[in-house]
Amino acid sequence: MIFKRSIQFLRGVISKGGRNPKTTPELYVVGAGPGDPELITIKASKILQNARVVLYDNLANKELLKLCPKHCEKIYVGKQPYGCHTPQEAIHELIKEKAYEKGSVVRLKGGDPFIFGRGYEEMIFAREHGINSYYIPGISSMQAIGFENIPLTHRGVSESIWVITGTKKDGSLSEDLRLAMKSNATVVIYMGMKKLKQIVDAYVNEGHGGVSAAIVQHASLPHKKIIAGKVEELPMLVQEKGFTHPAIIIIGKTVELMC
Numbered sequence: 001m002i003f004k005r006s007i008q009f010l011r012g013v014i015s016k017g018g019r020n021p022k023t024t025p026e027l028y029v030v031g032a033g034p035g036d037p038e039l040i041t042i043k044a045s046k047i048l049q050n051a052r053v054v055l056y057d058n059l060a061n062k063e064l065l066k067l068c069p070k071h072c073e074k075i076y077v078g079k080q081p082y083g084c085h086t087p088q089e090a091i092h093e094l095i096k097e098k099a100y101e102k103g104s105v106v107r108l109k110g111g112d113p114f115i116f117g118r119g120y121e122e123m124i125f126a127r128e129h130g131i132n133s134y135y136i137p138g139i140s141s142m143q144a145i146g147f148e149n150i151p152l153t154h155r156g157v158s159e160s161i162w163v164i165t166g167t168k169k170d171g172s173l174s175e176d177l178r179l180a181m182k183s184n185a186t187v188v189i190y191m192g193m194k195k196l197k198q199i200v201d202a203y204v205n206e207g208h209g210g211v212s213a214a215i216v217q218h219a220s221l222p223h224k225k226i227i228a229g230k231v232e233e234l235p236m237l238v239q240e241k242g243f244t245h246p247a248i249i250i251i252g253k254t255v256e257l258m259c
Helices: 002-016 042-049 062-067 088-102 119-128 141-148 176-180 193-205 231-241 253-257
Strands: 026-031 053-056 073-076 104-109 132-136 161-165 186-190 212-217 225-230 247-251
Touching: 026 042, 026 088, 026 119, 042 062, 042 104, 042 132, 053 062, 053 088, 073 088, 088 104, 088 119, 104 119, 119 132, 141 186, 141 212, 141 247, 161 176, 176 186, 176 193, 193 231, 193 247, 212 231, 212 253, 225 231, 247 253
Parallel strands: 026 104, 026 132, 053 073, 053 104, 161 186
Antiparallel strands: 186 247, 212 225, 212 247
């Protein structure tokens, strides 16, 4: 129903050569998946094929923009890890400006917008400014580690998953990590490369330095890279292999199942 409503709106805008004043502006927060453009959902693909404006981030595969029609306005609003970035406030203003100018905005975000992607923040902002907003999920990078034969759960090995951000809003390491390492869960850490030494030190100090771990970079893409070993070995392996961000850290016994 959401997609049909969007198509009807877009046809109205195109036929009138501008914004339909009777239609409430819309925002679609769309997950671009972990990297491989073929892993985008059918619903997301259809929305891109009818997009008037796309605000896309650094982790969204640029191949997906080829799905957009010729008249679509494509605006890069990427945030490179620990580097140049578009402030979130500027993205919010673009959402409001383009939604009222063009009627519909697609916000294309790498992975899943609701897993450390700030997607819901953008939806809240949109709704506060009279813009209807809709969420289209995407495959997250933590699911893409399955391509490396690392399951997130496996009977008798791991019965749960802890998904943790490596860097909180204030820049500190999440206290949830200390709770997670006391369980048998698979621990997945997003945005943790800058905090790798602190993460490893926390495990070592708790006597868990020998737990199996892996780091995957560019999951699902041809130029993917992976290292695996013990938690305490990760800093050395990262230096040897020249690993950097963005990458995802996986800690737990399921890493031992990797073929």
